[in-house]
Amino acid sequence: MIARALLRRIGVFVPVLLGSSILVFAAGRIATPNPSTTALSVFATPDARAQFIHERHLDRPLVEQYLLWLRDALHGNFGRSLITTDQVSHAIRQSLPVTLELAFGSLLLTAIVGLSLGSAAGLRRGRVFDRILSTVSVVGVSIPTFVLGIVFIEFLAVRTRILPAGGYVSAGESPRRFLESMILPWITLSIAPICFVARVTRARVADEVARPHVRTALALGVSRRRTNLLYVVRNSMVEPTTVLGIQLGFLLGGVVLVEQVFSLPGLGSVALSAANQGDFPVLQATALLAMLVFTATSLLVDVLHILLDRGVARHG
DSSP states (O other): OOOHHHHHHHHHHHHHHHHHHHHHHHHHHHHHOOHHHHOOOTTHHHHHHHHHHHHTTTSHHHHHHHHHHHHHHTTTTBBOOOOOOHHHHHHHHHHHHHHHHHHHHHHHHHHHHHHHHHHHHHTTTOOOOOOOHHHHHHHHHHHHEEEHHHHHHHIIISSOOOOOOOOOTTTOOOOOHHHHHHHHHHHHHHHHHHHHHHHHHHHHHHHHHSSSSHHHHTTOOOHHHHHHHIIGGGGGOOOHHHHHHHHHHHHHHHHHHHHHHHHSHHHHHHHHHHOOOOOOOOOOOOOOHHHHHHHHHHHHHHHHHHHHHHHHHHHO
């Protein structure tokens, strides 16, 4: 039964990616209706324009253009930039690791802090810690990400000089400087998701505490700590885990602003620069990769949801 459910989830994965690729291709064409002007300027000769259009297969029907683009994309070839004429895959290889480090580092921080705070507040429902967390979470969700970034830079970088204000150092070059350059971006990007995940976890844990099987376990002499771990927190993790996976979409959307605020050479910065210049091959590549990461993560969350749900049904 579980294997069948997993196969159904995986079966949805391919059509979603295919539909996403169609949207990305269409958006690129709509955003740059005349790419020869972007690449060659308005002063290019008709022969130069014709050669450019032929080399980029822009003289073929749209369906054929899409199939050729998809074939190349599946082989890791996203064409050449209209502005620099460099291979788009080269820019992707340089910027994608930075974005993945930023997004998944923030996701890990969100999971650890959000689930921990939410569980602690749910187990202390109505107490001081619970009320403080409820207030702070509302404020944390309300503050825009770029505002948090500027505030952190002002107080933790400019005034106190505890951390650098921006820039990026790879982990291979210096692990210590890598952590220093990523701490503020990680915190900035994860504040809102942490608050949201904590609120969901708190509500789920508080609801689980009041269930009959928890009271029964306590009445039978099971310790409070053991009951909380085995019957409360464990059974409450299904919904927060799903919400945590959904938050990856927020993180991928927020990397553009965070990378700009902290001068990180990630995929968001590349995409923003391409959008300003009308460089649709770069835009298509970055959008497709973002959708691929989000869809793959959603698939993993679905699989984890099924496994957790099975665990809850067995031990609930």
